[in-house]
Amino acid sequence: MTIEQLSDMAILQMIGDFIKKKRIGINKTQDELATEAGMSRSTLSLLERGEKVNLITLIQVLRVLGELQLLEAFEVSQQISPLEYIKLQKKNQRQRVRHTDIAAEDDRPSEW
Numbered sequence: 001m002t003i004e005q006l007s008d009m010a011i012l013q014m015i016g017d018f019i020k021k022k023r024i025g026i027n028k029t030q031d032e033l034a035t036e037a038g039m040s041r042s043t044l045s046l047l048e049r050g051e052k053v054n055l056i057t058l059i060q061v062l063r064v065l066g067e068l069q070l071l072e073a074f075e076v077s078q079q080i081s082p083l084e085y086i087k088l089q090k091k092n093q094r095q096r097v098r099h100t101d102i103a104a105e106d107d108r109p110s111e112w
Contacts, residue, residue, distance in 0.1 A: 013050030015058070020048040022065045036064045 003011065023033050034044040037060040047053045047061060062068050080088075 009050065012052065016048045016050035019044075019061055019065070022067060023048075026065070033061065033064060037061050 003014075006014070023030070028036075030041045030044050030048070034041040037044065037057075039057060039060060043053060043057055044061065047057055059068075059071070062070060
């Protein structure tokens, strides 16, 4: 079964199982992790059981577990259109070359 086929409740349970496994993996009790995350043990327990909790609760727990990189999938990167890229390339191209050292060595009088 793929994640797209799971119900919302099944996905919550999967997240809860992940949190619990990570917590146990770093040898922390629910009380310890909850205190470090700035929440009550009962809130952490709800999360681990797959109950509905605030998104901030998940973020706080992921931060303490060192798993915030999981949220990188939500990062929106600015992409430049091909036309804008061409415009930028043309803007950054040199338009002319000027040899200042040759002009300085030229002893001919100016025609001005």
